[in-house]
Amino acid sequence: MKARFTFHGRLQAIVSRQCSRIKWLVPVALLLLSASAEAQNCSANAGGNFTVCGSTATLNGTASGTVSGSPTWSFVSGPVTPVISSPNSLTTGITGMTADGNYVFQLSQPCGTGTSTSNVTVTAHPRPASFTAGPDKTGICATTGTVQLDGVIPPGFTGTWTAVNIYSFESFGGTVTTNSSFSSTTSATPNFSLINKADHDIDPAYWAILTITSPGGICTYKDTTVVRFCPNPNIPVADISRCSDGSSVQYIDLPSNTPDFATSTPGSSGNTANGTTVSINVTSQPGGANMVYDKLESRRLYVTGATVPGAYTFTITVSNCCGTVTSAPMTYTISGMNPGQLNFQPAGHGAPEQLAVYSFGGSAGEVHCGTAGTATPELFYFDINAADPPSTVVTAASAGILPPGASTPTFVQSGAGTMNRSISVNPGASGWVVGTYRIDLSVGTSPCTIPQSYFIHITDNNRQPLAPQEQTVCYPGAGQISFNMAMPPVFQGVVNSSYLQDFGGYYNFNVISQPPGSSPLVFPTSDQRGITNSTIQVSNIDAAGDYVIRGSYFSGNGAGPILEQEFACSGIATPLEFDITLHVNNFLNSNAGSDQTLGCVTSTSLLGNATGVGTGLWTVASSPAGSAPVFGTPTSPSTTVTGLSVPGTYTFTWSITTPNPTGSCVSSDDVTVNITCGLPVRWQSFDVNKAGSKAIIRWSTSTELNNKGFTIQRSADGETWSNLGFVASKASNGNSTQPLSYDFTDNGPNDGTVYYRIQQTDLDGKPDYSAVKHLEFGNAGRITVSPNPAKDEVTVSGTGNNATLRIVSITGVAFKTQVLTGRTTKVDIRSLPAGLYYFIIEENNKKNNFKILKK
The missing domain is CATH 2.60.40.2310 (Immunoglobulin-like)
Known part of the structure; x- marks a missing residue:
């Protein structure tokens, strides 16, 4: 039985085929033995195999036909012994699958005759107790920039490391990995390193996230450890002159090779709480100024009190686990005052005529x-x-x-x-x-x-109304999955490359409803929700049911109603909202039942598992050539298949389609039925006769199965064979239950002893051979070997002076070679074991073969 499923599509059958071959006549007892099969008049089905992300499950069995007594669930195998809460009910709970692995349960149903059994495998993936990303790694100088992580990936699981920069996430909601690397993303204990160590180009604090995935890829678990390097305190300086905007907080750009770190967010490496202190020492400044350190981030030093034009000279001191370093003196000169920003919404020309902001500040x-x-x-x-x-x-x-x-x-x-x-x-x-x-x-x-x-x-005045959407999600029944939601048609940059250039609009999402008990959905950060995306991923889907999500166009923080006017030009009013209903189907794993091996029958019963709210369909995945299986009721889990007229392996597929307003989820499983007749093909006769110097070969069959045809072969010594010709099978598609006769003529030239046999070839190319027949032609009587049978010696008569005798057993083992030097030669055979031998006499490139029985 081979189970599989597919999302949003039709399954392609896994074909398993075993070709049958012509078999030559065997004892009738074998036929009777192979045709025997135990009869049962009920069927049990333990349900489809499934996976749980946890330690509990529910088994749902079915039974049909003539049942007698209660069913019984039993535990067959697994990593630990679980508890079956209701072993004599078709539906029962399972608890205690606390170790990862496959748990096999058997459902036994007594029948009016015999007992029907069926197995189901529950793959349980509870969160392993040993799983961890390891302890936090702190107190390591960024100039060293490498540390080994101490994660644990439990046996059977695969692990993947990812990194998220803490400062970027805390400041902007971004999930960047800038300047980080793992020696291996799949090892439990990789080295985590900064790519640029001395001149790190982002704050060197990260979350290292280890995600483990169960076998089969269904269940995932995460754990996080903090890797926070102490920033390099060596800050290069360069004098800088700039105009001031007059605000109370001024920033001073540091050189581009300055180690980048931040002091402003809780998790950043430069935060005082995390062991780094920053201060400035002002040695000179204009009168009336009072420059005071505020913060440091993104290679900018922020200060207050530096509002008076003139020169400010100072040093920067950084202290942490790398040491304490004071920079060389730096001079910051305010050379003048920048103008203020223009007002693009003067009196009489505000919205909707002129909109501010378009996308970015100013x-x-x-x-x-x-x-x-x-x-x-x-x-x-x-x-x-x-x-x-x-x-x-x-x-x-x-x-x-x-x-x-x-x-x-x-x-x-x-x-x-x-x-x-x-x-x-x-x-x-x-x-x-x-x-x-x-x-x-x-x-x-x-x-x-x-x-x-x-x-x-x-505008092109071509926006379309925002209609509700329905999309299908196939949920495997356990774990958390993600889904790429289709968004409305993209127009920014698509109408043409200039269309809404530099615009920063994005989608916002609000969950209107979701299945009871399901976890909150997770949407990407705003920089990954831009209106230029045709799909946007929603994650943390962990339950079947309908999720209703309201999406809306958003022009951006502080932006004017650019998108509202864009849609208004196409007659579409605000609010710019659309609902997406995700129909999450907890699809049903199919189970086609147990494989069967039967004798010479032409029909059998199949029992798939119940379809629940779905629909089922039996189809033929593969069958022997010449057969035409037919299902009694192809949409019923319990059906009869007829037309098993040709012995061999039949593979049938039971598919369950879970309904959905916008699509379907399909799960399929295969069952094989082996029809093993003892004598699928009978060899009726095989004769060879002389007609002058010709040989007439005749043979007949009573039945044929998968037969391509016959190759007639000839040999002068019974060992080396050559092909004379090929006769195709007369049977339709190589299969027949009626007697069929064949003949072939060997036109020679023939002389001496000539051996014949027939090589039969299956449709799949496999050969088999008939018995061997021989004829005596021409001068075969000139040479004689006598007596026959013989005990101590034989006499070879009629040879010349250059003949050679080889004695070979009927199985091909050479026993003796002797040169014959006259017309008559006596040959001692006392050393030969009793049995049948070929006496092969070669003379003048011709061979004469004799069968001699040694007493």
């Missing part, structure tokens, strides 16, 4: 529904920051990706020298083209300038 934009194909310039308006003078310089330039076929736009600014301005954007000769135009603005005068961007989006 950006804004506008959406146009029916502008494609027109050429009228578009105006956008902005105010100079109130803290800046009216003389603030603003310049505009085309940037990013132009829509396909679009001309490069030109810009005319109005209101220069005032606080309230506008820029007219002319699309050029092409007119406005569907897509998104990016305009980069520079605000201020060098060296104190800031960049900002403005986007003009020309």
Whole structure:
């Protein structure tokens, strides 16, 4: 029995075929023996094999036919002995499968005649007590940057290590592995290392996560250990000059080869609670300034009190398990003040005309529904920051990706020298083209300038309504699985490469309902939920039933309603929501029942397990050539199959399809039925006769099975054979239960003793051989060997002076070779054991063979 299942598709049968061959006549007793089979008039089915991620299970058996008495569940084998709560009920609970492995249970059902039995295997994968990712690894300097992990992967499980940077997760929700490596991701005790040790390019604190997977890949368990290296305290310095934005907290960019670490999140390696302290010592600063250390992260030193233009000189001291290091003096010069950001929503030009933010800080934009194909310039308006003078310089330039076929736009600014301005954007000769135009603005005068961007989006007015979706998930009945949910059609970057360029919209999800007792669903972080994804993975599905998930388009934190206007241009109102119903099917493992070996019968009963709410179907996976099996009721678990007219191996598949509004889950299992007749083919006759110098070979069969045909072979010595010709089987498809006759003529030339036999060949190419017959032709009588039978010696007469005698046993063992030197030679045979021998006499490249019986 071979069980298997498939998700969202039709199973391909596993074919097991055993070809039968023609067998030559054997005693009738063998036929009678092979045809015998124990009769039973009921059937038991223990159900389909299944897997549990735990130590308990429920067995569901069935019985049909003439039953007598109660069924009995018994434990057959397994790693430990479990408890069967109701051994005399078709449905029973199992507890105590506390060790990983296969547990085999047998269901026995007494019948009116005999007893029917069926086995089921429960593969249990409880969380192993020995499983661990090992203790945390801390207090190791990043310049060493390598430590061995002490995980334990239980026998039979496979393990996989992954790493997540703690600072990145705590700051941004990202799950990055930057700068980390394992010597082996599948070993229990690999070395975990920083790729860049002295100049690590991210905070060197990680969660090392060991995930173990049970045999078969169904059950997974996780454990986490912390690997936190002490950051390299050697901070290079370089003097830097920049303009200040006047905020109370300023950042100072450190050199690009500075070891990167953070002090601001609880799990980061630079946090004081984790053993690293950072301080600055200011040696000089402008009057009225009071520069104080705030934090360090992403190769930036953040300080407060540095708001006065001028030079600030200081050192940085870092202390941790690597040691205490004070940097060389560094000078930070505030060379001037940056202008403030432009206001893209001045009075009279706010939403929905102009939207801020478009995607990132300092950006804004506008959406146009029916502008494609027109050429009228578009105006956008902005105010100079109130803290800046009216003389603030603003310049505009085309940037990013132009829509396909679009001309490069030109810009005319109005209101220069005032606080309230506008820029007219002319699309050029092409007119406005569907897509998104990016305009980069520079605000201020060098060296104190800031960049900002403005986007003009020309829609294609082709968004589709957000309809509810139903999707099918096939759940194996245990463990946690993930599923890639199909999202609405992607349009960003698909309509054309400029379409909503640089836009950061993503999906949000809210679980409306889920099966009782199921675990909370897990969705990826926002950077993996972008609207450019055609599918998004949801994980931690651990129960069958319906999960209803509400998805919504989100323009981004702080962003204006860009997406709302994009859909409004297609007549689709807010909210931009859609429901996804995941129909999670706890599909039923199929069990086709026990394999059968039967005698010469043409039908038998099959019993698959019950389909529950699903539907079942019997199909033929394979059968002997010439057979045509037919199921009585192919959709019933209990059915009769007829048409087993040809001996051999039949493989039948029982498939259970679990219904679902949007698809199906299919599980299949095979059962084999071996029909073993003792004499599937009978050899009726085999004769050879002389017709002058020709030989007429005739033979007949009473039955044939899988027969390709016959090759007629000839030999001069009964040892070396040559093919004379081939006669194809007269049977249809090589199978017949009627007598069939054949003949073949050997036209010679023939002389001396000639031996004949027939090689029969199956359809699968396997040969078998008939008995050997011989004829005497021509001058065979010129040489004689006598007497026959003989005891002590024989006389060979009629040979010349260059003849050779070889004496060979009937089994091919050579006993004697002798040169015959005259017309008559006496040959001593007293040393030969009693038995039948070939006397092979070779003379002038011709052979004469005699069968002599030694007394």
